[in-house]
Amino acid sequence: MTAHAVVDTPAEAPAPRRLAVESEALLAGALAAGLTGIIAAVLFAGGVWPLWGGFSVGLVAAVAVLLVGIAAGAAGYWRSRNLPGQEWRHRLKPWKFSVDVATVAAVHAIIGFILTMVVFVMLQRSFEGLVVDVWTSIGAVAVASGLGAYWIFLSVSSITTPKLAMLLIVFMASATLASMATAQDPQWWEYHFSQLGTADDFSSSLFNLALIIGGAFVTTFALYVDRDLTTLVRQGLLERASAPRFVSVVFIVMGVLLAGVGLVPVNVSTPIHNFCAVGMSISFLVLLIGAPWILRGMPRRFFVFCWGAIVLLLASAALFEPLGYYNLTAFELAAFSIIFGWISVFIRFVSALTVTGGADAAGAAGSTGAAGPAASVVADA
Template structure:
């Protein structure tokens, strides 16, 4: 009877915490809606605006939503927490009457939070731009009056703040793997669709980052931020808390590989081919080498992971080697080789984060 009563109390507490969180998210979204509308009104007043393109509703909305997304993420991380931590404990996950220990604010924790917040902001920015382009195609030559544009911008910013705030309060390795995947996919596709040369694919994937255009900026920024995200979450994917001494070196090797992959991926975006061919190629090749080491070092570091995960890693490595052979023999063009290798690396890393998150939950 006592056990049943305790479970019932925990369910009631969890339900109250969830409702409290939703209430806070509504307040944050409502405040962002009002601020977004007030900020957009001077820009829209007395004008009829296009849906997409320069000076359009979607352009202003995307920029505002991007900024609000970063702020909402930081606010969400501070919600019910004693310090600015990317993966801190929340009272909603603790038994009634229990309080988390106060955590000191460290430079690495602030860096991690800002990087992940920027990723949320860029996803919001590109998402609203993409939606604006789709709506512009559906409503050809349509314009939006100032009052309607103000209302739409406010609602879009409010929805962004609401969604990002909830994402921040519930973020963990499982959810972060989805954020990383969505961020990379949205960024690369946006760069492809906005590329000034429609035949960029006839050269190589890195051609997307070689022009002084929005497409190039989007491509390179996506790689840089995705790399920083990977480096930032490396410590949390290889948490050493409570780990046996003999297991620590194995996890540290995996952590070093993850950090290297993140830093080198950022290097690919930081040094486009037209800036430094040597640094660009060294970053790309080094990332693949670090990935190969990670695939073969992860098994002793995660002995409890399912066997299918390790098989998936070996198969992924084998496919990368195969497409490299196809490229050398002239069967594949460089763009196809880079796309296949990139998808495989990001796919494996996403699964790795989910497996690590599942292990941490257990």
């Protein structure tokens, strides 16, 4: 998977297209609200219902947001491939394009699902004992699904690499926290994070599903990283032409192994589960240690940050074993924070360099009177 000829892509869509996206997002929200309102009228007819707890308004609203979110996310992200700077997605192989659309839509929908649950749980606890009639139930479900579809359509229509990195962090953090909060075993943390995925309940299903979708999402993320790093190579800011392929391949390996952790819980096969978990950690260490060489041309302070991340990982490992200051769960939480924190900072540096390099190139072209080349991105699988 390589990207070629990435030059001077516009920062944002023209005003008419942005207005069209807003109109389409409003239409998506209105359709979602109308459809789910009708379904809610059938489900809640002839009774009063709690905001949360068992079959409730909140449960129906959360499921509605999940379903309409997937539809709105897929439609909005599919349409956004025609926006300036996104044309390269037309040249993805069909299966890669399908995975790209599915994971971006699923991540947005699950975040919306979790946020909807949180809102209704908080409302129920704030208004203890409150039950609502069919009309209020219809309104609550329609508003939740309409806002969810509107927000998701807008979000997927303006995807950038830094935004993908932030979505990945928010998705993994929110799904993990939701799984922790709903775990049936209150002592799960005395073992390890993988314990969350061993029960046959909602908490374990959410945890394992989050790992699987998160792993697939990392492979989508790798496409954008490859494109941005290729831009830096073309601009002469990175010295190694192999940097885009190396980094994107490592991210893909990490994504596949992360999905493997969710596909094979520790109670199904401990050796396979541990192989995936350890392999993902080793892949990240290879990227971290090799960064000063493969990413030569990045600012020196970025490499200082890389060595700081290595020191933190080693210190966390030492506090777990041999010092025994905290247990395996705490070490896994520390490693999780370091890995995704590094990814976020790495992408911010790459994005800043891409914008700066593009501006410098445009300035140079302007000073010589040369017309800037047309934007083109070709992703070659």
